[in-house]
Amino acid sequence: MFLNCPFDDLFAPLFHAAVLTIAALGLTPRCARETEGESDPRIDRIAKGLSESKYSIHDLSRFHGEGPDNLSRFNMPLELGMALSIRYQGKISGTPHNWVAMVPNGFVHQRFISDLAGFDPPAHEGTPISVIKAISGWLTIQPDYSPPVPSPKAILESYPKLVEWLEQAKTEGLGHLTWPVIVKGVERVIAAMSEPAI
Amino acid sequence: MHVFISHSRVNSSAAIRLCDELRKRTVDTWLDARDLALGVEWDQGVISAIQSAAGFVFLIGPQGPGDRWQTFEWQQVVDHEYYLDPAKPLIPVLLGNPDVPGFLKARHSLILGDTPGSYEDVAGKIVSALENPAISVDEKKLELGRQARRQALESFREYSQVLEEEDIKRAGIRAVE
Numbered sequence: 502m503f504l505n506c507p508f509d510d511l512f513a514p515l516f517h518a519a520v521l522t523i524a525a526l527g528l529t530p531r532c533a534r535e536t537e538g539e540s541d542p543r544i545d546r547i548a549k550g551l552s553e554s555k556y557s558i559h560d561l562s563r564f565h566g567e568g569p570d571n572l573s574r575f576n577m578p579l580e581l582g583m584a585l586s587i588r589y590q591g592k593i594s595g596t597p598h599n600w601v602a603m604v605p606n607g608f609v610h611q612r613f614i615s616d617l618a619g620f621d622p623p624a625h626e627g628t629p630i631s632v633i634k635a636i637s638g639w640l641t642i643q644p645d646y647s648p649p650v651p652s653p654k655a656i657l658e659s660y661p662k663l664v665e666w667l668e669q670a671k672t673e674g675l676g677h678l679t680w681p682v683i684v685k686g687v688e689r690v691i692a693a694m695s696e697p698a699i
Numbered sequence: 700m701h702v703f704i705s706h707s708r709v710n711s712s713a714a715i716r717l718c719d720e721l722r723k724r725t726v727d728t729w730l731d732a733r734d735l736a737l738g739v740e741w742d743q744g745v746i747s748a749i750q751s752a753a754g755f756v757f758l759i760g761p762q763g764p765g766d767r768w769q770t771f772e773w774q775q776v777v778d779h780e781y782y783l784d785p786a787k788p789l790i791p792v793l794l795g796n797p798d799v800p801g802f803l804k805a806r807h808s809l810i811l812g813d814t815p816g817s818y819e820d821v822a823g824k825i826v827s828a829l830e831n832p833a834i835s836v837d838e839k840k841l842e843l844g845r846q847a848r849r850q851a852l853e854s855f856r857e858y859s860q861v862l863e864e865e866d867i868k869r870a871g872i873r874a875v876e
Contacts, residue, residue, distance in 0.1 A: 527852070535862070641800075642777060642802060643801050647804045647847055648841065649841060649848065681862035681865070684858065684859045685859050691852060692852070696845070698783075
């Protein structure tokens with residue numbers, strides 16, 4: 502599952518919660534960070550990652566202008582557009598792709614991205630638990646998805662262990678967490694989770 | 700306590716017929732078309748009915764998922780984690796051969812035909828599952844799901860190892876440069 506979201510420090514707790522949820526539910530999390538440092542243009546790497554993924558998730562919670570010029574970042578909607586295109590191409594080529602957009606709580610997304618009307622995108626309130634519930638809820642109703650899977654509550658209970666692991670890794674990595682390190686932390690935490698009953 | 704009947708608008712007549720069969724068997728059902736109180740918003744009425752339900756019947760098909768209202772009902776069941784409770788009967792009833800949402804994959808599905816006999820048969824089986832929720836769980840599919848999960852975790856572990864090895868290689872190349 503390709504994850505399209507901000508990668509800054511402010512969003513990091515939600516990003517880590519999302520990666521943990523995706524992996525706990527039995528999918529391989531992928532994102533633009535897995536190819537950071539490579540020479541290909543970023544947009545090409547994203548397109549490749551998206552087209553190789555069966556699912557993609559697009560966080561649209563950052564819709565406000567930022568900085569002194571009050572600019573809004575358009576990367577997330579652009580990449581959502583790419584996923585939509587891949588979905589329709591996939592219907593022809595037989596390689597299915599399904600996407601979901603996560604929006605802020607409430608109905609504000611109907612004002613800044615009204616084209617999503619009719620999709621009822623899952624919402625989150627900027628907390629790890631709300632992100633875990635939003636991703637888990639959407640994936641669990643997909644038709645090619647099989648139980649047993651850990652509940653959102655079980656994933657949330659594991660989340661502090663991941664935070665602890667990543668904090669230690671960050672200290673050892675001189676303040677930087679690479680994608681392989683995040684994945685390794687998630688893999689360790691999931692391996693320690695008990696098998697769900699149903 | 701009632702049984703919540705989840706259905707797509709295109710299957711309303713089948714839902715009403717099935718409800719009638721269940722009511723004949725003294726099963727208290729909740730179907731929005733009949734039981735939503737006047738003046739109550741649809742989504743609020745549905746949430747409240749789901750929260751107070753003793754069990755769930757999911758009428759699905761023939762075209763499968765796609766109805767946003769039915770998806771809303773599924774999402775409520777998932778959000779409240781009722782699908783994780785083996786004591787809670789969740790009974791998929793299929794019209795044709797539709798895709799079943801993932802959270803119902805470990806439950807036995809009932810096939811509903813167009814004949815009165817089929818409605819009677821399915822209603823009888825629903826009553827049995829309501830009396831003994833454990834029989835609504837499909838242990839065979841659950842075991843297949845467990846195997847798939849183990850495989851997925853193994854594949855994730857391999858992915859993590861590959862990333863780590865590539866990271867070490869890159870660090871080596873940077874050091875040489």
